[in-house]
Amino acid sequence: MDTVLFDREFLRKLESLAFISHRIYRGEARGAHASVRRGTSLDFADYRTYQPGDDFRTIDWGIFGRLDRLFVRLYAEEEDLTVHLLLDSSASMSYGAPPKIDYARRLAAALGYVGIGSLDRVGVTTFAAGLGGDKSASGGAKSTSGGDKSASGGALAPRRGRMQLFHLLEYMSGLRASGGTDIAKSLQDYARRSRSPGLAIVISDLLDDSLDGYRRGLRALLFHDFEVVLVHVLDRGEIGPEELGALRLTDMESGQTVSLSVDRPLLAAYRAKVGGFFGEVESFCLKNRIEYLRTATIVPFEDVVLRYLRQGAHLHAR
Amino acid sequence: MSLSSPLWLLLLLAVPLIIFLHALSIRWRSTPVSSLVFWKELLKERKANMRIRRLFTSLVLLLEVLAVTTVAVALAGPRLPSFGRGGAGDVILVLDATASMQVREGARTRFDLARERGLELVAGLRGGSRMAVVLAARRPRLVSAFTGDRAALRRAIQDAVPTDEPGDVAASVVFAMSLRDPRRGGRVVLETDGAFDELPGVDTSLPWIRVDIVGTAHDNVGITRMSFRRTSDGDAPCELFIAVRNAGRAAVSVPLTVRAGGQVVISRTLILAAGQRSTLSVPWKGPVVGRVEAELRTGDAFPLDDRAYAMFAPARRVQVLLVGPDPWFVEKALASLPGVTVRVQAGPAPEAAGRAREPPDDVTVYVGVQPPALDKGNFIIFAAAPPNLPLRVLGSLRVPPVTGWSRTDPLLDSVSLAGVTIGQALDLDPGPGFSVLAASGTSPLMLSWDHAGMKALLVAFDPRGSDFPLRPGFPILLANALSWFFPTWLEAQADQVQAGNARVISTGNAADFTVVKPDGRRVSMRSSGSSTEFFDTDETGFYRVESGASSSEFAVTLTDDDETDISPRFNAPGAASPGTGETAGIAAPVWAGLAAAALALMLLEWLAWVWTPGRTRA
Secondary structure, eight states: OOSOSOOHHHHHHHHTEEEOOSSOOOOSSEEEEEEEEEEEEEEEEEEEEOOTTOOGGGBOHHHHHHHSSOEEEEEEEEEOOEEEEEEEOSGGGGOTTTTHHHHHHHHHHHHHHHHHHTTOEEEEEEESSSBTTOSSOSOOOOOOSSOOTTEETTEEEEEOSHHHHHHHHHHHHTOOOOSOOOHHHHHHHHHHHOSSOOEEEEEEOOOOSSTTHHHHHHHHHHHTTOEEEEEEEEOHHHHSOOOOEEEEEEETTTOOEEEEEEOHHHHHHHHHHHHHHHHHHHHHHHHTTOEEEEEETTSOHHHIIIIIHHHTTSEEEO | OEESOGGGGGGGGHHHHHHHHHHHHOOOEEEEESOSHHHHHHHHHTHHHHHHHHHHHHHHHHHHHHHHHHHHHHHTOEEOOSSOSSBSSOEEEEEEOSGGGGOEETTEEHHHHHHHHHHHHHHTBOTTOOEEEEEESSSEEEEEEEEOOHHHHHHHHHHOOOOSSOOOHHHHHHHHHHHOOGGGTOEEEEEEOOOSSOOTTOOTTSTTEEEEEOOOOOOOEEEEEEEEEEOOOSSOSEEEEEEEEEOSSSOEEEEEEEEETTEEEEEEEEEEOTTOEEEEEEEOOSOSSEEEEEEEOOOOSOGGGGEEEEEEOOOOOEEEEEESSOOHHHHHHHHTSTTEEEEEEOSSOTTTTOOOSSOSSSEEEEESSOOOOOOSEEEEEESOOOTTSSEEEEEEEESOOOOEEOSSSGGGTTOOOTTOOBSEEEEEEEOTTEEEEEEETTEEEEEEEEETTEEEEEESBOGGGBSGGGSTHHHHHHHHHHHHHOTTTTSOOEEOEETTSOEEEEOTTOSEEEEEOTTSOEEEEEOOSSEEEEOOOOSOEEEEEEETTEEEEEEEEOOOHHHHOOSOOOOOTTOOOTTSOOOOOOOOBOHHHHHHHHHHHHHHHHHHHHHSTTTTTO
8 A cells, every 4th residue: 555544543543433234134153233143142032932942941931821822032143244345446536636546445444444343244345347356347456465365356355353454454555446437237246246235335436427327236235135335435626627618528437538618607517417416316325225425535534434424323432 | 793902802811811720729628537427418418508609619710700801802892883783763774785785795795785684674673663775876865765664664675776886875874864863763774885985974983873894805806997088190089098906915917808899999918916006098999989898807706897888979070160360370270189170260250140149160269350249159269358248458568578377277288478479469457257367467468268158268469469379389278278168179979977977868859768778678758958967877888868760879887996996994983894794883882881890890709709708718
């Protein structure tokens, strides 16, 4: 990594945060999150009829006295949470000062750090025209070094533990933005392939050729039982460009150019257009219970992590 | 529209330069963007607006191009016709029908083209407008009075034909102007070939006068004069004088043939440089009675002036009655003159014969005898004073010296009185009407009288008492006197009249006579006395006059130096360039309006430039 991702003070603050999942997922190991499995925690979950072999200690004798039938008490099992960091690494993410990709990888690293610190399983996948591990993808993250089998192609498979944190940081430091964008295909592929749904944090500028591509992608995640948080990262120049005159605009992804005489009315129309898009995204996320956070690179990413995500109740103090 | 300085139109070459500079001035700045998706959407949605904006951008260029174009046109000095082919108000159409309008322009003549434009004018007449049609030739001819009847006007124009006459177009235009009623907004349109230098008396800058030039420049060679002149050469009774003009831009060699009595008398080839006038003067060896026709074989566009016609009338000699005792010197001098027959009457003055009101002889000469009261006729009187003239004889002068004489009077042309000795002369006191030709002190020695059909040369002394008859000036004085009495005395009686001019026809006692024109048309005339003027000489060739059992012929010819130059050269302001075949109007210049328009365009261009969005950062 070119620069230090986090300073010590920031890491200290992160350690106090943990992910909150609004859903109950079936985990692979005991963790800090409720599981669909019934377990031994003190949190009552349900009753069921007694089956031979059940622990007698779980029989609710009070009900037996009233109904003359045997029911056992079920308790919720506390399991770990899988946090899927889905990071847009298309060429458009290299736009801006600082580049959006730098902002995004810091954000992803911070969130990964929080997850790993909460004993959650954290995985990172980049996407552009496809998933980072896809051959079809023209871009993505470099393979992580160290021969870790959990990292394959442009993805870091969800894992727990300290080592995963090292892999995560190494993965982020080698991340470069390139290639086109196909959000729908990428997220659909990821949702289909993923065996353990959980909290999917999508970090992207959503600049797809088809402006509604994000809808299909996010719907696919929801369909596969993911809880989705969308972090919309933009540069100030994208939200409100100010350059006037005869411009030959070059698309960073396709290389396509458009020559325009840009005047103030056109800029206003552009801003209105972008504003309309933001509104559509917000509306979609609200309708589909997707947590949506739009941020510009001018906003310190520490603020985003420590303030805005916390306000959205996806992070809570431990 | 005509342009006075069309070279200024070269300024239009700046237009491509402006466009090129505009293309250079647009500097596109390359700007990378994360995605074009929003821009493309905008372009799709705001396509119309973007187009308007591009138009606005190009409006600057458009205004610049318009401004340069307007300036160029303004500098070129355009002049727009102040009225169109038709329009409201009366129109007086003047069709040039002079001989040069017969010049061929391709398959048609200039007159055909003029007639066609005249018909267009009729077609363009608005309701309530009237038109009159005037043919311009030697004299203006009104072929249609003011009428709004389109069919009648078309008929009048279609029936109009060009004449063989050299023209006075200006007189016809002035005539047309006199027909104009200013209250009705009358306009005068001249359809002409412009084969003249100017229109004297016509203010061509008037906005209600328009000159349409038809026809193009042509080379032409023509006969501009043919006449016969008597000579005293014993071998030939007269000599032929022919003038030929090459009005073209190249040297030519043209065969000339002169026929008389059905035979070729002269045949030779003339070589003429560009613009050269050549004259041919040769003794006439042909018959002196009958038709004479000269012909140039040129094959040019104007064959009319390639022919000239003359008619030899029977020879007529000057009959002179010489009255006086022993007028030997005078008789000899008169007899030496060609074509003069002298009859001498010695003895008393002709009172015995009575006062003849019509002198039987052409000239009566009194030498030393008192003439009777004289009436009409031609007289030469030596040393006497007619009683009925305001001339008093105060006495006599002895040896009066000649102290002065007129050197400009035709009677004393080439006559010198220096050193003439005069023994005695009458001391005359002339009244009003006399011209003194020579004098001795205050006493006249020679006088002329020309009044009421009487011409007289009075000499105050008797030639027999002077040495003047011994001097060369004496027969010259007599010859000059005969030339004064008969200006064509020394010319052969080759009868010829120029087309369009009146021919005086002597009809004697006949009440009616008929003139047969060259094309066979017969014109019946009623005599108005012993002679009648015949004006219908619009066609060149030989005319026959039939009066009872007798008949005579006369020739009508063109032979006009100006008419031979058939190139359109009228260059009045606003007239079309010759050869363009365009409608030319005499009109007010419009450069001032165009200059104002150019200024306005430049102002608009500046405003558009200022208001162009993003101009400062583009």
